[in-house]
Amino acid sequence: MTNMKKNIADRVFDTLCTAIVEGEIAPGSKISEPELAKRLKVSRASLREAIGRLEACSLVTRKANIGARVVSLSKEKLLEIYHVREALEGMAARLAAQNITAEEITQLQQLLKRHTDEVNQADGASYFQRSGDLDFHYHIVQSSHNERLISLLCNDLYHLMRMYRYQFGRVSQRAFPALDEHSYVVSAIADGDGEMAELLMRNHIRRSRRNIEQMIKT
Amino acid sequence: MTNMKKNIADRVFDTLCTAIVEGEIAPGSKISEPELAKRLKVSRASLREAIGRLEACSLVTRKANIGARVVSLSKEKLLEIYHVREALEGMAARLAAQNITAEEITQLQQLLKRHTDEVNQADGASYFQRSGDLDFHYHIVQSSHNERLISLLCNDLYHLMRMYRYQFGRVSQRAFPALDEHSYVVSAIADGDGEMAELLMRNHIRRSRRNIEQMIKT
DNA sequence: AATTATTAATGTGTCGACAATATATGTTGA
DNA sequence: TCAACATATATTGTCGACACATTAATAATT
Numbered sequence: 331m332t333n334m335k336k337n338i339a340d341r342v343f344d345t346l347c348t349a350i351v352e353g354e355i356a357p358g359s360k361i362s363e364p365e366l367a368k369r370l371k372v373s374r375a376s377l378r379e380a381i382g383r384l385e386a387c388s389l390v391t392r393k394a395n396i397g398a399r400v401v402s403l404s405k406e407k408l409l410e411i412y413h414v415r416e417a418l419e420g421m422a423a424r425l426a427a428q429n430i431t432a433e434e435i436t437q438l439q440q441l442l443k444r445h446t447d448e449v450n451q452a453d454g455a456s457y458f459q460r461s462g463d464l465d466f467h468y469h470i471v472q473s474s475h476n477e478r479l480i481s482l483l484c485n486d487l488y489h490l491m492r493m494y495r496y497q498f499g500r501v502s503q504r505a506f507p508a509l510d511e512h513s514y515v516v517s518a519i520a521d522g523d524g525e526m527a528e529l530l531m532r533n534h535i536r537r538s539r540r541n542i543e544q545m546i547k548t
Numbered sequence: 549m550t551n552m553k554k555n556i557a558d559r560v561f562d563t564l565c566t567a568i569v570e571g572e573i574a575p576g577s578k579i580s581e582p583e584l585a586k587r588l589k590v591s592r593a594s595l596r597e598a599i600g601r602l603e604a605c606s607l608v609t610r611k612a613n614i615g616a617r618v619v620s621l622s623k624e625k626l627l628e629i630y631h632v633r634e635a636l637e638g639m640a641a642r643l644a645a646q647n648i649t650a651e652e653i654t655q656l657q658q659l660l661k662r663h664t665d666e667v668n669q670a671d672g673a674s675y676f677q678r679s680g681d682l683d684f685h686y687h688i689v690q691s692s693h694n695e696r697l698i699s700l701l702c703n704d705l706y707h708l709m710r711m712y713r714y715q716f717g718r719v720s721q722r723a724f725p726a727l728d729e730h731s732y733v734v735s736a737i738a739d740g741d742g743e744m745a746e747l748l749m750r751n752h753i754r755r756s757r758r759n760i761e762q763m764i765k766t
Numbered sequence: 767a768a769t770t771a772t773t774a775a776t777g778t779g780t781c782g783a784c785a786a787t788a789t790a791t792g793t794t795g796a
Numbered sequence: 797t798c799a800a801c802a803t804a805t806a807t808t809g810t811c812g813a814c815a816c817a818t819t820a821a822t823a824a825t826t
Contacts, residue, residue: 337612337779364807373781374808375593379600386604388696394555395787395808410696417639421631478606478628482700555809582777591811592778613778613817 338372339379345370346380350389350400351493358402361390387486389493401490405546408494411487412539416532418483419467423515423531425474427524434473435520441469442516449505464491466512470519470531504541508534556590557597563588564598568607568618569711576620579608605704607711619708623764626712629705630757634750636701637685641733641749643692645742652691653738659687660734667723682709684730688737688749722759726752 346366349355361381367374381398384390390398430438445462471483511534518527554562564584567573579599585592599616602608608616648656663680689701729752736745 339779340612362807375780375782378597378808379779382597382600382604386600394558396789397808407696410694413639413643413694414636414696414700417635418632421635425631476628476631478625478632482632557809580777593810593812596778597809614819615778 338376339383342370342372342376342380343383346384347387347389347489350384351489351496353493353497355400357400357497359400361398361400363397387488388490401493403494403497405542408498408542409539411491411494412535412542414487415483415491416535416539418479419471419535420528420532422471422474422476422479422483423519424524424528425476425479426470427519427522427527429475430473430519434469438469438473438516438519441466442513445512446509449509463508464488464495470515473519498546504538508538511537556594557601560588560590560594560598561601564602565605565607565707568602569707569714571711571715573618575618575715577618579616579618581615605706606708619711621712621715623760626716626760627757629709629712630753630760632705633701633709634753634757636697637689637753638746638750640689640692640694640697640701641737642742642746643694643697644688645737645740645745647693648691648737652687656687656691656734656737659684660731663730664727667727681726682706682713688733691737716764722756726756729755 392398515530585595610616733748
């Protein structure tokens with residue numbers, strides 16, 4: 331089962347997506363269709379299909395008759411994303427408190443415990459460096475059971491957030507406080523207190539943003 | 549100037565977008581690429597490009613090797629959108645209060661006055677039936693000066709909201725209260741009170757959603 | 767007659783080639 | 797030497813045709 335036989339365009343999308351997220355293709359660099367098509371041994375049609383989807387999740391930008399460029403990262407754009415996340419994930423936490431299932435609660439608590447162990451073991455460093463933090467947020471969004479919210483955060487914005495985390499690094503000393511904040515959010519959701527869950531999630535994300543503002547204030 | 553000479557795919561997108569939004573192509577109906585390509589007298593490649601963009605703004609859904617269907621509307625999906633709007637437009641109002649320019653404030657106030665006149669003249673009915681209400685929200689989002697927020701609301705979700713408004717109609721008796729709520733939001737933004745602006749905008753959208761929940765509770 | 771197998775049709779996915787546009791190169795004139 | 801124009805090259809946009817998957821229609825078996 332779950333034997334999704336993928337199209338060429340799908341595979342090309344996956345390839346380019348990770349290549350862009352991990353910086354193998356430099357931010358701001360131009361994407362030459364003939365060259366890439368030859369390197370990946372696919373037709374330009376399939377490649378263009380893939381590029382179209384990359385554009386949909388904001389990993390590339392296209393200009394008419396000029397072509398596609400890998401998105402260029404900036405402090406300002408990152409902060410914009412944090413504002414959007416504060417709004418959307420705050421709402422996601424609120425809805426999760428209303429709609430989460432019993433199984434999802436236990437799964438979320440298990441995830442939180444696993445994170446706690448990892449952070450304690452690694453002394454706070456390694457975990458948040460990788461995409462572990464995103465996993466937590468990902469699960470809460472899923473538990474909102476709002477398909478559009480899920481699509482926006484887990485399909486459209488997800489890869490871009492990974493890209494920033496990958497390339498800006500995650501030097502944060504906020505591992506322990508962030509972990510606490512996570513546990514508060516889980517408690518509020520488990521209690522079914524949507525108002526509190528949204529408040530806590532928004533504060534959590536706002537603190538992350540402020541932390542970044544501090545660190546990269548040129 | 550502003551003489552954007554458009555691609556074929558752009559024109560096809562515009563054509564199909566309005567056709568779908570206005571219901572000329574029925575919700576849930578299948579899109580046959582060969583047939584449409586022949587009717588519009590364009591190649592399938594250009595048509596597929598356009599369909600890809602329609603998918604990006606959720607006007608059609610595509611399944612691999614099966615094809616594209618016009619999105620089917622439902623009460624549940626509409627309420628999901630309202631939750632997303634409450635979160636995003638609330639944040640937009642907050643940011644607008646911080647970032648709006650003097651010119652934009654006067655433009656917004658003029659827009660509000662025009663709306664008031666129209667609603668009074670038409671006795672509340674006609675204006676909110678058309679996309680006038682969306683204009684107001686559109687302007688506030690623009691004034692947030694958050695590019696990602698603007699893109700999400702004014703590019704991705706905008707057409708879908710128009711589609712619901714077009715097809716579900718807008719029977720609302722809430723024209724006058726809604727107009728009041730609009731004016732409160734503008735005041736808060738003009739005062740630079742982001743906290744208040746967000747609160748008022750969220751309440752406004754939540755009331756719209758509750759109103760819809762009442763009307764279409766089967 | 768109902769149900770499964772097999773075949774025909776329709777439609778989507780992919781490809782290579784041509785046309786339109788933008789960029790790079792080279793030439794001319796002041 | 798530099799600027800402006802003309803030419804050449806490379807890239808994107810568009811097209812029609814073929815390969816493959818899905819659906820419909822037909823045939824076969826119980």
